[in-house]
Amino acid sequence: MTKEEQLNVINNAIKQTKTNLKPMGFNLIFWSVVIIAMSLFHYFFPEIVQYSYYSAAIYWVSIPLIGMVYTTYYNIRSGIKIGYETQLDRVIRIIWSVFGLAWIFTVGISLVYNVNPVQDVLFLLSIVLIMTGLIIKFHNITIGGVGLLIFTVYTYYNPGLNLLLVNVIGITFGMLIPGLSLYYPKADVMLHYFHVVEEEEEL
């Protein structure tokens, strides 16, 4: 092999590494649907969810925990299918794992002090969405995160709002719509994304 050929081999091998964004899109859609469905069910059937002192807490902890187990399984499976993990994948995985732990901590604290965790969870979620959007350079997620952050701050100044409906609106615009745009991207968006990735790889 000549030096030129060696450089071509290196460049071609590096270009084959692409961060697969579909699993992340699936995660966002899955959690949006779960949280929106749970909020709406709680809103329309409060007598079922709040039939005893602890039932609402059990409802809001047990279902998300089952969801966490399922998404962990899904992410491991999709990781095996892809066959490799990029540095970007690892960073995103760590950020969302930390969010999962922070969510457990926030819900735990809210149960101990008997306060509603919705605003704190939405605040955390908006920060994580902004970070994710900026890291993967996907504007829809960044915008969704910023929108959710503004909405969450607004709810702090309007304590009379129904927090279940706040959840539905915030998650729909901050997570579901960006998640759908990540899962079903327009061709030009993906081309732009991969173009950015390739530029970084060349650097």
Add this chain to the structure above:
Amino acid sequence: MNKEIEKLLFNPIRLKTISFLITVETCTFKALLDVTDSSKGNLSIQLKKLNEAGLIKIEKYFQKSYPTTDYSITKKGKKSFEEFYNQLLTYK
């Protein structure tokens, strides 16, 4: 630049492997097969040589009772690849 490393990376399969591993945290044997476009036997031999030279790390473990192997680049591998790549650029 270490002549041995240079000789090792002269092989296109080994060079493709190292170039791919530098961009990922870990990868499976199947992913390396796709990247290097080589046969299983040949790739296994080249991976063994890279491992013996300390350029890559091979981790074997069981996942749901199935034996799984993960490949990743070592610090020595990263350093050697960078030196090799920089040297190639000087010839341009």
